[in-house]
Amino acid sequence: MNRFSIFINRRGASPVALIAFIVIVCLLIAFPVYVGSPYARHIMILLFLSIIMGESWNIVGGYAGQYSVGHAAYFGAGAYGTMIVINASQFDADKLSELQELAKDSRLSSLLLSAHDLPPWSGIIVGMIAALILSLIIGSICFRLRGPYFVLASIAVAEIVRLTVLNLPDLTQGAEGILISTLPPFTIGSTVITTFNSKIPFYYTGLMLVLITILVTWLVQNSKAGYFFQAIREDQDAAHSLGISLTFYKNSALALSAVLTSLAGSFYAIYIKFIDPTTVLSLDLSVQIVLISIIGGIGTIFGPVVGAVVLVPLAEVLRSNLIGESLISSGMVNADSAFGNFLTENLSHAHVLIYGILVVVVILFMPDGVLGFFKALLAKKRKEAA
Amino acid sequence: MILFLQSLISGVLIGGVYALIGIGLTIIFGVMRVINFAHGEIMMIGMYMTYFLFTLFGIDPFVSVLITIPLMFAFGALLQKLFINRVLGALPQNQILLTIGLGLILSNSMMLAFTSDYKILTTSYSSSSYRLAGLSVSKPLAISFLITVVITALLYWFLKKTDTGQAIRATAQDREAAQLMGINVKRMSILAFGIGASMAGTAGALISPTYYIFPQVGSAFTLKAFVITVLGGMGSVVGATLGGVIIGVVESMSAAYISSEWKDVVVFAIFLLVLLVKPSGLMGTSRT
DSSP, X not given: OOTTTTTOOTTSOOHHHHHHHHHHHHHHHHHHHHOOOHHHHHHHHHHHHHHHHHHHHHXXXXXXXXXXXXXXXXXXXXXXXXXXXXXXXXXXXXXXXXXXXXXXXXXXXXXXHHHHTSOGGGHHHHHHHHHHHHHHHHHHHHTTSOHHHHHHHHHHHHHHHHHHHHTOHHHHOGGXXXXXXXXXXXXXXXXXEEOOOSSHHHHHHHHHHXXXXXXXXXXXXXXXXXXXXXXXXXXXXXXXXXXXOHHHHHHHHHHHHHXXXXXXXXXXXXXXXXXXXXXXXXXXXXXXXHHHHHHHOTTSSSHHHHHHHHHHHHHHHHHTTHHHHHHHHTTSSOTTSHHHHHHHHTGGXXXXXXXXXXXXXXXXXXXXXXXXXXXXXXXXXXXHHO | OHHHHHHHHHHHHHHHHHHHHHHHHHHHXXXXXXXXXXXXXXXXXXXXXXXXXXXXXXXXXXXXXXXXXXXXXXXXXXXXXXXXXXXXTSOHHHHHHHHHHHHHHHHXXXXXXXXXXXXXXXXXXXXXXXXXXXXXXXXXXXXHHHHHHHHHHHHHHHHHHSHHHHHXXXXXXXXXHHHHTTOOHHHHHHHHHXXXXXXXXXXXXXXXXXXXXXXXXXXXXXXXXXXXXXXXXXXXXXXXXXXXXHHHHHHHHHHHHTOTTTHHHHHHHHHHHHHHHOTTTTTOOOOO
């Protein structure tokens, strides 16, 4: 025994790790009470969103080893399902009579009309169902293919989804996107739970979703199905010859992952209150979802958490141009000089650059992700100590 | 009938450029078994190179191909030596992610340097066209098609007739056997990536008079390049040439007869169909 064994435990959940986890969760619950800054809360919400996306992808990508680079499709399904229903619930009389007129020859308009009668928040469930159906269709097409061909097929399907949403403006408002000015209050029965007038409800919703996805991942990791997923990842032919149904388990992993990703999409849509095909359905988003897990370390419960903790603050520092502004305000760079101009004008556009650099560094130097890298480092030290 | 012929001609003309992009990708895949997800971004670099050669030095985009080819070759060889070379034995997923990362770096560095504004390269002939038996043929597209044909022919000759070309093909056929025959496969890999990059860069140069130039233009072309190479058969140069022309024609036909909004959906649907029905593609041989 030595001092490192308390962190690394073969069965996964050592008492110390469990206590650390509970302490962190308690700190996160208390965070908004002590930190009032809306910006800090905003960053935390973005962090939660990235963790949810990363954990969801990790189930199919990390555990089952099926690298889907089309997860934007499920994210978009959640976002669009939620926004279309909320938006439809807010139609006024003029819009309704106009729709009734259109519904005579347009199926999509009549669909929109029936969405008006749904309770506004049921859109989240609509999104989940849409993502589930989509995942089953995608799974039945793409899981016949392996390796790089699967990656290509998943991209192609997600692109078809994006183009379809873009080209059905009657239902989705096309490239314009959907904007909602006020969210309906969230009620259970007749009790109003929240009216979403500050960042607090979003913060706790995000935290709750993070805990749910971590719990689901933990359950997956320790279930029989989870072992089958990992067997498929390691050697699908061997798994198949042992009687594991590849189609069934790959599709279940994808379906579970898709439903959780759609929740992330719904959460994003409700928080930002605006969606369009470029932000919620693009290939860039699919890639970002994959990178969260890859950078942290795939196939582990906390890999995506680490990935998000590394990525979100870095991307945000670039996006909000903290570096450029601090250089200028400290007087090191003149704001009117060419370099100052470059800092303020261009640097904020390039926050995705950090994703690119990180993924290259991770693939070349830490193929098991940041978490795996440090685990290996710890294990090495432990060996030396022994 | 006029509409049919018109879209056939413009499809074939743009298909020539697509073929160049596809050939580049397929050579890289053939020799290294790496799917280059940064292919469109490399093409985008070629577009910017052409743009600046034109605006700063007044070099005509079609003449600038002579400069773009060697520069992009060097750029590709450098990428291979610095990055791709290190993941040749890695999992296919990791190779894909590495090239995705490189693509992000390329497009975002360009955004950093030149913002995401659309640039337009306007030449005296940008919007002029030839009249041919009642059909109009875009002048820049026609010239770029001719250049494509010349370059493709040269490449075929290089691969078929020269020793280096044959060594590249041997490496693509069987890396280990080629190595045993005394072929320096590392050098072939660098050459292949260089050729692939210069093909992509040339394609970028050729379409720059007719296309918007902006940092994110690449990803659409990366996807197109996949469709083309999978359709033709991964690793097959003839297949990629054919695939490029077919995709060009399919695009312009579906734009003419269905609608221009849905043309990409048609292309992707064909892509999925090929993946499902004949993953080895038109010219490819099954490797499993």
